[in-house]
Amino acid sequence: MERLHWVRHRCRQLLEGNSGRGWYSAADGLPNKSSLDAHSSPQRVSGKRRTVCARHGPHQQEYEAVSKSYQGNAIRTTKYSLLTFIPMNLFQQFHRSANLYFLFLVLLNWVPVVEAFQKEIAMIPLLVVLVVIAFKDALEDYRRYLFDKKVNNNVVRVFSGKQKAYIDQRWKDVRVGDFVRLSCNEIIPADMLLLYSSDPRGVCYIETANLDGETNLKQRQVVSDLPLQGEEFSLESFHCRVECENPNDDLGRFRGYMEHPGGLRVGLHNNNLLLRSCTVRNTETVVGMVVYAGHETKAMMNNSGPRYKRSQLEKHLNTDILWCVLLLIIMCLTAAIGHGLWLNNLKDPLFQVDTETSPGLAGFYVFWTMIIVLQVLIPISLYVSIEIVKLGQIYFIHNDLALYNKQLDSRIQCRALNITEDLGQIQYLFSDKTGTLTENKMVFRRCSIYGVEYPHEENARRLEVYEAEKSEEAGRSVTLKSGCSGKSLSCRSLSCQRSSVSLHTLAAESEEEEEQLSNPIHPRTNAFCSRVAKEVVPDPELVRKLNWFCSPELALSDGSSGTPSSLELTYITDFFLALAICNSVVVSSPSQPRHVVPEARTPLKSLEDFKLMFQRLSFSPFAALSTLSPPQMKGSPVSFTRRLFARGKTGSFTPTNSTTDGSEPGRESNLEPPDPRRKLDLSSRAEGGDAGQTEHRDTEDEDAKTNPDGARQDAEGDPIREADRESDTNEELLYEAESPDEAALVHAAQAYRCTLRGRSAEGLLVDLPGIGSLAVQLLHILPFDSNRKKMSVVVRHPLTGHVVVYTKGADSVIMDLAETPKGAEQAQEIYSHIREQTQIHLDGYAREGLRTLCIAKKIVEEEEYEAWLKGQLLAESSIENREELLLESAQRLETNLTLLGTTGIVDRLQEEVPETIEALQRAGIKVWILTGDKKETAINIAYACKLLCPNDQLLTASCGSKDACAVLLEELKVEVQRSEASLTEPTAAGNHGESSSGGVAGFVLVIDGRTLEWALQEELKSHFLELSQGCKAVICCRSTPLQKSQVVRLVRDQLGVMTLAVGDGANDVSMIQVADVGIGISGQEGMQAVMSSDFAISRFKHLSKLLLVHGHLCYSRLANMILYFIYKNVMYVNLLFWYQFFCGFSGGVMTNAWVLILFNLLFTSVPPLIYGVLDQHMPADTLMELPELYQAVQTSKVYVPYVFWITVLDAFYQSLVCFFVPYFALAGSSVGVLSFGSPINASALLIILLHQVIESHTLTWIHALVLVLSGASYFGFVLLFGVFCVTCSPPTNPVGVETLEMSQPLFYIVCALTTVTALLPRLLFRALCNTLRPAAALTSAQTDRVDSERYRKKMQRWNLSHSKANKLPVCADNPGLEPGTDSVES
């Protein structure tokens, strides 16, 4: 395929001599190596490099030499040009075997001895098909052409060597090596290396929504060590040369180095690359050098065409087509042999035209003639018809109101156009959990720090209240997304002087802005920070502890029972600091550019004091414990004693405090805080005076946007209100996180006044309770990685100056890495205590269905850090194996972590998920959940969504070795079989496997990732499959994306069933691609899943309608239509075949050739299409109410071999009737060939049309209209043809035949008899079927309600038993295994 692709490109290249608009700028025709490689295998190029140097720089010759082979920036996504359209399109179309067959027939017809029809008539079917498809292609291509033109003619400012200035150029004239200057909100024309940014820190923000649908801003960094940064540098003197890899399609990878004139090499990576079709945001000016242009950009290389999948039904159809071919060959052979024998017995007949040919040869010729005559038996037009019908079906799916999500204003997206009927055949459904079953709106629920659990009862209550309100609020809480993006755009443009539009848009939108005020959610962030997510009600206990920082009085009560130890306080602070900074969240406020980080203002003046103090006090009680090992001492947790904070507070903030409410702390601290937030305000207020700039900015948002000055006065004039306001505006900081749980954690930290205020490449600005704004020097971010399953930040602690690593990650990983420090016993005790407690809490969280993340930290020695840094830099600058090196480097750092605590994040189920799952199970679909979550979480979710019923039996497969796994699978299998046997005996009903609903307890297999790894291996997979077949559901937890796809592939290939995979995130992509039908949920996590899916829906609940109604209908429609099509062709073709018995098997026909060809192509082609698009054999409501009906389709009862043969037999019968009734009526009379054919044709038409009336389940006015028009078109055509075609269409000249025939009563008598007799059996069959065997599913429809009481009891029982079972050796974790095989947090 790849090869072919290339050949096509090559053809095009050769066809277009003019390189002006060509694909390749290589006009000299040399097949340049790089582009060839890029097209044939993008993967192979890692060894090859490309060199780029400045176009107008000093190395002109080198530029010429190097860049000659690089593509220009003009793009052409069109497949054809005006000249090449016809040959190319024909070439494409003749890839279809059907068209080739057609062509073969046409050519065959040119052989004189074989010729059946006139040459032009035989071409009509082919021409019609070709023209229809070509027209469609041309239209699509024209749209693409217009689009390309528009894109190519966009204007951008490019540096011109002659004029030494930036001049406007069109996109298509941009070349590799050009310097391009972009302003805010401009779209990047090509892949460029970022050389200059107006941002003083050399960063630039881009929005990649055009590329991957993700709307959060990505930060890009100017190439480091550029001497020119900071001023508009002189481009003429740009001497650097860039070496980078050849164009490839990996969006997340760019490797190379820049060589400075001095020979210094600077590593380049993805962070330096501005990708084509992204948008520059929040940065005034950006200059970049083009490295990849046009089709070599990553964006274009990722632009693959629409998906093509072959549906199951089509494969099935092909076998039937083969039967048709066989039938055709038999018929032709019969004719050939018959003709030979017939000719053999003739001696010198008068009517013999050709007397020389021997009977054998004549028979051979007749064989081919018959192939042409009976060509309609192979339903060529069927393929075209199926395509059209599928378009129609997709039109209806696309327009279904039930699949429309009002909140997101999104319909279902049908990305694959030809597998609609596969939706009706799904037997296995593989679902991701997070974001698919759940909302993926993460809300901080509870946490555990220092081994102490903070249940956050208030928070829980609030969530419940929200849950109740949700339904009514749903309508208005989220505004239309398209509207938002438009607005946020204008918001952003405030910062860009260039965008002149912004003011106008702002004015125009002010009204809307007002409305926004009443709406608590800022639209821009609704993705990750819904109101619930943002508002976390702090736990009173935790707040109390935190307040020790703030109140000096507490010093007195040190040691009392409620007092947290200083160590615990340290933990708490560190915990929240980690929550706030250990992420990749981008901060902005609604009124401001999203990224803007207030310049690292000089922190508090007294910070130095803090540090001093801290150094002194760091020999805290805990530190003293670890005196045995001095390095460890330094590494011990930083302790913020309350005294320190008390001092710091009084020392530095007195003025502020006194002006506001200095007396309050003492008073309030004694109270059980009724308003914790109020108290916490202290700290932020303290910061207020210093951080005026921030405040000003913050207060600006919302209404202030239109009137910033007023707001300012307001803010300054009323300190108390200001404080309140600030607490409000704090929440209005917008966090844009890559994953929703990050946002949830940041918001949680914010609720405890530990607010992330801003971020830049080198630093973070964080508010800490009791301290105020701190600039944290950010040394490194080790981003999240599905192999490591954790992310870390390396910062220089603002207070201690230590290098601290904060790590956040999946509990399994962190718990393994969190080690008890050697040394002091007491410390060890505390540590192990914390670990134990945290583990208990973790298990509890998981049982509640919470997502857990562990937070840990590590203090790194300077020397150690230096050593690590070297390795890291090396890894970063390496071109080859960079990923591996980085991973290794990260793993080197993330060891010996100190566990701080854990968080529990709740992710609510989407609405109607249980109902949907239940319906799907009743429909006979086996639902598997494949998730990266923990077992407990997964099981809990499975219960919540009724995948598990109360009386189901859980089988847990979790073992540490392959042998154990084999034994376990065997055991479980035996158990399942035994239970099945015991079940089937008393009930004597063998349908246990089928009964998914009802009182029968099913088995549910829970298997974890590690065990899955074994189970998927060659020797065990059959056992695993057998076991899973005995279970009604399977839950795979802790599974990696790869495993997900492996499981799907295993089930699909080994069981030969139809699989559907549904997921929302990048980790589901492989699974979605492997499954027969991939469904993406356009949710919170970008667009990767949607991009790779066949259908994209917005809610899980849409699945039920999509499958049960649309899938069912589409399948039965298409299956029925195909059967009808085959019936129609067999029936009509047989008429011609029977005639052969009366014309000496000579291949004669009794019809005019035009009518013969058009009969299939025109007169009877539209009704099947309507039938295939509109037929509804059951109303949609019934299908939704009785999912059991889906099973009938699922086991493909509609389209099974015997139905095919019944159809063929019926067609034979009908054709016999249709031929022999007129035959006997006219035998021996003076009837002519055409007069004989006339009643046969007419009655065949009537039979075929009425047959459809009998077969179709609904008849609307459209059906009626089409049927009438079809009939009328036939009669109209033959009548007019018979009047006006005097000498045309020799030899079967129809002049006067039909007019004469239709004036005779005999014609009608024959037609009536024929039609009635032919349709009688079918009518009787249908009537008897419907009477004697009413739809089996209707009678079996029983709705059974799940007893909620029993469910709860069962749940409790399970929880109990499971916590015990966890300790069983067979399930014991084996922590020594490689982490890479483990799960991924989605």
Added chain:
Amino acid sequence: MMASSYNAKEEDGPNSGASNNGGAGVVKSKKPDNTAFKQQRLPAWQPILTAGTVLPAFFVIGLIFIPIGIGLFVSSNNIKEFEIDYTGVDLNNPCYNCAKNFSWNSTTPCLCSVPFTLEQPFESNVFMYYGLSNFYQNHRRYVKSRDDSQLNGDQSALKNPSKECEPYRTSEGQPIAPCGAIANSLFNDTLELYYIDSNGTKNTIPLVKKGIAWWTDKHVKFRNPGGNNNLTVAFQGTSKPVNWRKPVYELDPSDPENNGFINEDFIVWMRTAALPTFRKLYRIIQKKSSTTPTLPSGKYILDITYNYPVLSFDGRKRMILSTISWMGGKNPFLGIAYITVGSICFFLGVVLLIIHHKYDTRNNSPDIPN
């Protein structure tokens, strides 16, 4: 109609956003229209065919078909038809010798006369047919072997007949008119009918040779080149078909309206028969007066000029006399078929009625909710 709006997204590729940079345009909801058509809720008739619903149809069909069948049967029976085989296979057939000694080249026509007796008088107009059996006029190559343009009087086609006519396209360097195998094998027996009255005299029965071809054929499809006058000139430079004894313009020298291509015998022959056993209208015996039958019962003699060989391919030649009714010639099949099908329908109706009473009542209750 259907494919217009489904793919807003997928075809634009990754840089689709380039076009929509930030206009605060009218927010158009993507909500699908709630119309009956788009939501597939069009009012529909759902023909759920059960015994109850179809049995009236069966009864109705039965009730309609049986009377029609009886009518057809009766009218078919009223048709008088007489058929005589004059091929001359048997020794005692008068035409045996003619058949035996046939040769295309013989210049003297072979004559034979077949006597026969009509038991019943033929009342209305009588149609005289010649019938051929085992003559495959519908053979694919045979059917094609003609040139409609030439027959339509086209001058160029006259001089240069279509290739389809091969091998009867040219003869001795001259184009054949009319070309092709059909014309070449024109039936050229001459039939004459005599009534032997009671006193033994031979009365010629007048046979009308016009009006036997279709009106459209005679007036539209077949035309002589250059009008009907002076056919000899018009056909100059053409050759007669090889099997013909005389050129086309001498088919009926007596009547210029029936000569050349528009000779009705020729036209009738040129309309190829659908089946290997067929009859073709030869002459019409018109009713003379209302009192006397057209053909009274009695003895007749059929005089045949035996020119047409069929024995070589086991063919048969017949002469048929028939009256016709509104439904054409004598054919009992249709009547019987109608009665049979009608009876079957009626019977099935009864069966369905029983089934309906036994089963259908139960099925009515859990009807599909709509």
